[in-house]
Amino acid sequence: MNIALFGYGKMGKMIEQIALKRGHKIVAKIDLDTPHLDSKNIDVAIDFSIPTAAFDNISTCLTNGIPVISGTTGWLDRYDEAMELCKTQQGAFIYASNFSLGVNIFFELNAYLANMMKNLEQYEVSMEEIHHTQKLDAPSGTAISLAEDIIQRSSYESWNEEKTGEQVIPITSLREAEVPGTHTVKYQSQVDSISIKHRAHNREGFALGAVIAAEWILGKKGVFSMKDVLNLG
Secondary structure, three states: OOOEOOOOOOOHHHHHHHHHOOOOEEEEEEEEOOOOOHHOOOEEEEEOHHHHHHHHHHHHHOOOOOEEOOOOOOOOHHHHHHHHHHHOOOOEEEOOOOOOOOHHHHHHHHOOOOOOOOOOOOOEEEEEEEEOOOOOOOOOHHHHHHHHHHOOOOOOOEEEEOOOOOOOEEEEEEEEOOOOEEEEEEEOOOOOEEEEEEOOOOHHHHHHHHOOOOOOHOOEEEOOOHHHHHOOO
């Protein structure tokens, strides 16, 4: 398939390498401003740009009839607009805070554990995420997704980067050189603690998941998630 890349940084280059290995072609690389796109030559677009550009990139694709995969975080205040535009244009759209196959399994484990812990009020939950120093947003989109999944299944009402109340999940964000991404969810009581952790060894898993999502979305209409791609129910 013919792929347009929005964002040609480290992730864009990794996606390009994996896509080429899987027999696809990269027919456009857009790193800053979005030019007029020849939609006839593009089967799908993959957006790993920057927060200020993501919504415009997604809108451009949907209005031109191009299915779009987005892994850019930090723009989700306009996510509902993107969903509505996708429905209006009868397009196809997937957003994921993390396309790693392992992370999406981790999401399911996190939700399952949250259901098990919801009535055990002696445990307090906290989270930590570590990323490379070039990451633009904090907390990470993955950490926010993990926190929101816990909130949906518990008495917690919100998350914050500082502990500000009994019903708040504290998220600690650390930035260290050359760390692709590590996320830890911890439940702690006076007598013991329970932790689950996902550690990415490199960016390849994120890029592979995005390409797999792009392959999956061809011929489909609607707003989807990685649960749909991986058939996780």
